[in-house]
Amino acid sequence: EDIKIGKEIIKSGQRIKPWHIPALLEVDVDTIRVWKIKVGVLSTGDELVQGRVKNTTQPMLLSLIREYGFEPVNLGVSNDDIDEIRRILDENPCDIYIITGGTGPSEKDESKQFLAKYGTIVFHGLNIRPSRTTGFGVYNGKPVFIISGLPVAALIAFENVIFPIIKCWLNLEGEKECKVNGILDRAVTNIIGVKSFVRVKIYEKEAQIFVEPLKVTGSGVISSVIDADGYLILDENSEGLPEGSIVEVKLIR
Amino acid sequence: EDIKIGKEIIKSGQRIKPWHIPALLEVDVDTIRVWKIKVGVLSTGDELVQGRVKNTTQPMLLSLIREYGFEPVNLGVSNDDIDEIRRILDENPCDIYIITGGTGPSEKDESKQFLAKYGTIVFHGLNIRPSRTTGFGVYNGKPVFIISGLPVAALIAFENVIFPIIKCWLNLEGEKECKVNGILDRAVTNIIGVKSFVRVKIYEKEAQIFVEPLKVTGSGVISSVIDADGYLILDENSEGLPEGSIVEVKLIR
Known part of the structure; x- marks a missing residue:
């Protein structure tokens, strides 16, 4: 009417x-x-298959995929074997694939080898921290992301590389980013040439918003995300920021 | 580790x-x-049961409930009959109920009568526009919201009354609101004593953010929501705002 x-x-x-x-x-x-977009997640690593290392990243990614409105497909774990990776992908048609692990700089990194042999590598290695080893390619006409198996690196890669690329690729509209400005309560440093995602906490004091960078010792440190309200993104040209700087924080959902 | x-x-x-x-x-x-929080939605009205009027509000509410992370329960439609309403609620245990329709100012408004007779009315009628007829009460120890059957009024009630009350009631943490500041590109008026939710569009021009109030002729006008990026909330003490005002907009998800 x-x-x-x-x-x-x-x-x-x-x-x-x-x-x-x-x-x-x-x-x-x-x-x-x-169109329900199916995103398949395959974790690679002999240590995962053997159960020597717990696979904490895959269930997080499957949950993130659902949270972002896509349909998660659990592709399980695979040995460091490019033909096993290929077989699993062939048997499970998805619209987008995410492979964790095997994307480091060493020669025996099988996700990278898989893409190099059976598909195409579009890029591999980014000057971002965490998540330097992020790569992207095409296999059988489908986009394939290869990312670190460490949970924080995988989370940063998903939110800041994978999702923005999917959004652009599918022309997804109306996806707003939430940002807030605040006062940095402690100096942060950065390495020139690297874009850093610093997890921060936001708090209010005397009607002002403050931003507290969380102390982080490694990219596997998921507790830094548990406590975080968002990221402060330090540009690759930045040596860091002094205490008292006004910064923009990208809120995590 | x-x-x-x-x-x-x-x-x-x-x-x-x-x-x-x-x-x-x-x-x-x-x-x-x-705890999966079950939110049941019952639409009331002889005109819905007879199929004379299309029930467009119930599927929207069920979808909103899912979007906000709760478990929607479709309680169907009921005649304007307080005993039928009671029977449906008794047969479908939920954590929270939303009843649409029958909450106006007239004597024969059955959602209100149902709460008055079998439960307790906590409040009924709010100085907000749209969604003046919003009410809240308790039936059998469970919170019951009674709201307009018009889709825009129901949407405003869900986002600005029902969800904030649930959040407060359940002590839900970490639910951030997204807000943005911009320049009002046309004056808006308000009636003193009424808090208005004006649907607005946001656009960028010459590196500035502008806020355009959408022309709205009635609270059933769902197209005003389709085009909107968010709400501008005019306080009950405000007569309106002139063009050029800096305003805060609450983004819709």
Whole structure:
């Protein structure tokens, strides 16, 4: 009744939000074709298959994928074996793949070898910290991300590399980023040439917002994320920031 | 390995986020008790039961409930009959109920009558626009929200009354609100004594953020939400705001 003729209710590629439903029903559209984007996660590493190391990253990624509105597909674990990786991907058709582990600088890193032999590497290695070893390629026409098996590195890669690329690739609209400005309560340092994602806590004092960088000793330190409200992103040209700087923080969801 | 003894990973009442999973796994917690909060939605109105009016609000609310992380329960439609309402609620145990329709100022408004007769009315009627007829009460120890059956009013009530009350009631932590400041590109007016939720669009021009109030002719006008990026909230003491005011906009998710 209130929707005018010619009014565009939803664009192709846009995510359906709750309020689109009454608008579609008002114009007598009660079914629409939707594309559920399947994102498969494969963890690689003999140590995971043998159970010597706990796979904490895969369940986090599957949960992140669902949180971001995609359909997670658990591809389990694979040995460091490019043909096993290939077989698992072939047997489980997905729209996007994420492979964890085996993406370091060494020669025997099998995710990278898999992409190099059977697919195409678009990029490998980024000047970001954590998550330097992030790579991206194509296998069988499908985008494949190769990322660290460490949970914090995988989280940073997902939120800051994988999701932005998917968003751009699928033309996803209406995905807002939440940011807040505050006063840095302690100096932070950075290595020139590296873009750093510093986990921070936000607090209020005397009606002002303060940003506290969390002390981090390694990219496996998931507790730094548990306590964080967001990231402060230090540019590759920055040597760091003094206490008292006004900074922008990207809130984590 | 990196989680120190005594470190609190997750509080009771906190929502589980993807990064809690690796942290819990690291300390060998692989199952935890979770409370899936069931929110039941019942739409009332003879006109809905007879199919004379399309029920566009109920599927939107069910989708909103899921989007906000709760478990939606479809309680269908009921006639304007307080005993039918009671029977449906008794047969479908939920943690929270939302009843749409029958909450207006007239004597024959059955949601209100239902609460008055079989439960307790905590409040009924708010000086907000849209969604003046919002009410809240308790039936059988369970919170019951009674809201308008019009989709925009129901949406505003859900986001600005129901969810904040649930958040407060359950002590839900870490739910951030997204806000942005911008320049109002057209004057808006308000009626003293009423808190108004004005749907607005946000756009950028010459590196500045502008806020455009959408023209709205009635609270059933769902197209005003389709086009909106957020709300501008006008306080009950405000007569309105002139063009050029710096305003804060609450982004819709």
